[in-house]
Amino acid sequence: MAAPIVEVLENDTDVANRLCDIVIDHANKAIESDGFFAVGFSGGSLVKFLCAGLPTRKTDWAKWRIFFCDERHVSYDDPECTYAQYRKGLEGKVTLTEDSNIFPINPNVSVEKAAEEYVQKVRKVFPGNDLPSFHLLLLGMGPDGHTCSLFPGHQLLKETERMYAAISDSPKPPPCRITMTYPVINNCKCAIFASCGAGKADILQRVLEGNEADPLPAASVRPTKGDVMWLLDKAAAAKLKSCL
Ligand SMILES: O=C1O[C@H](COP(=O)(O)O)[C@@H](O)[C@H](O)[C@H]1O
Numbered sequence: 217m218a219a220p221i222v223e224v225l226e227n228d229t230d231v232a233n234r235l236c237d238i239v240i241d242h243a244n245k246a247i248e249s250d251g252f253f254a255v256g257f258s259g260g261s262l263v264k265f266l267c268a269g270l271p272t273r274k275t276d277w278a279k280w281r282i283f284f285c286d287e288r289h290v291s292y293d294d295p296e297c298t299y300a301q302y303r304k305g306l307e308g309k310v311t312l313t314e315d316s317n318i319f320p321i322n323p324n325v326s327v328e329k330a331a332e333e334y335v336q337k338v339r340k341v342f343p344g345n346d347l348p349s350f351h352l353l354l355l356g357m358g359p360d361g362h363t364c365s366l367f368p369g370h371q372l373l374k375e376t377e378r379m380y381a382a383i384s385d386s387p388k389p390p391p392c393r394i395t396m397t398y399p400v401i402n403n404c405k406c407a408i409f410a411s412c413g414a415g416k417a418d419i420l421q422r423v424l425e426g427n428e429a430d431p432l433p434a435a436s437v438r439p440t441k442g443d444v445m446w447l448l449d450k451a452a453a454a455k456l457k458s459c460l
Contacts, residue, residue: 217438220424221445224453228265228412231447235410236269238445239352242406246351247279254341256285256353256396256404258364259298265410266354267305277310281341282318283334285353285401286365289327289382289392292320296390321394327382331394334380338400347379349441350404353396357411358388361419361432365395368432372397398436405442409434412449420448421455 225231239255246253253275257266288296295301299320303312312318319337321330342348357363365383366372372381372395379400384392401407411420422428423435424446437444453459 217440218443220438221443222424222448222453222456222458223445224448224450224456224459227449227451228261231410231412231449232265232268235265235354235408235447236273238408238447239266239270239354240273240275242352243275243280247276250351252279252281252341253352254281254283254348254350256283256350256355257298257302258285258354258356259287259301260356260358261412262354262356262410263298263301263305267302271306271309277312278317280317282312283338283341283350284319284321284394285355285363286393286395287321288390289321289323289330289394290390291323297323327384327392327394331378331380331382334394335378338379347399347403350400351406353401353404353407355407355409355434355437357409357416357419357423357434359415359419360387361423361434362388363409363434363437364401365393366397366433370433373433373436375399401437402439403441404439407437407439407442407444408447409437409445410447411452414451414454416448416452417455420446420452421457425457 243253290296375397
């Protein structure tokens with residue numbers, strides 16, 4: 217298991233640019249070697265970072281297979297819907313076709329059923345693989361150390377079987393979501409976190425340097441055969457001893 221790679225950039229614009237450059241590089245290499253690019257998108261600040269820069273770069277969007285690392289169980293017209301946020305941000309710039317190159321959850325069934333259905337969608341893109349290995353997961357981290365919809369102290373941190381699970385008691389609203397779990401997260405080829413702002417500084421220090429006995433959710437993202445990278449702005453990195 218490789219140690220996390222940490223890059224500190226001047227500000228959030230530089231983080232977004234660097235992130236988009238790296239994503240496109242991974243995408244084009246995966247398309248060349250495997251014929252498709254399986255990527256997990258997160259919500260929150262990642263939406264703005266990716267929508268700003270991805271459309272200006274060259275890639276074959278038809279070969280992308282965009283899944284969600286987590287998603288809120290709300291209708292597509294709800295402003296909390298991550299899928300809708302990406303659609304809005306990329307509209308008119310990138311051709312996104314539902315269940316062809318982008319895979320939303322089904323909000324019209326129960327959250328448990330939506331998680332089960334989503335596993336089937338993932339399986340279709342990785343036929344024959346018991347545990348898919350995404351080319352890239354793009355992750356955010358909340359100020360409590362959560363990533364995806366895996367929250368500190370939640371029982372889903374112990375999930376070992378299902379690759380996506382439902383959560384109905386998310387401490388951050390909305391309460392009902394579906395989320396990737398560690399078995400599939402830590403089977404990815406590469407995971408990249410992008411975190412910006414002074415509000416993340418304390419928790420980042422704990423996640424990256426805390427060596428805690430009961431690690432925060434973001435600290436448990438350690439792909440067994442892949443890399444984990446952190447792209448930070450100076451404000452978020454301000455309390456890292458290794459960056460002083
Ligand atoms: O609720 C969520 O929050 C996390 C972190 O968001 P951020 O805005 O603090 O970067 C996000 O990664 C996740 O996808 C989302 O559902």
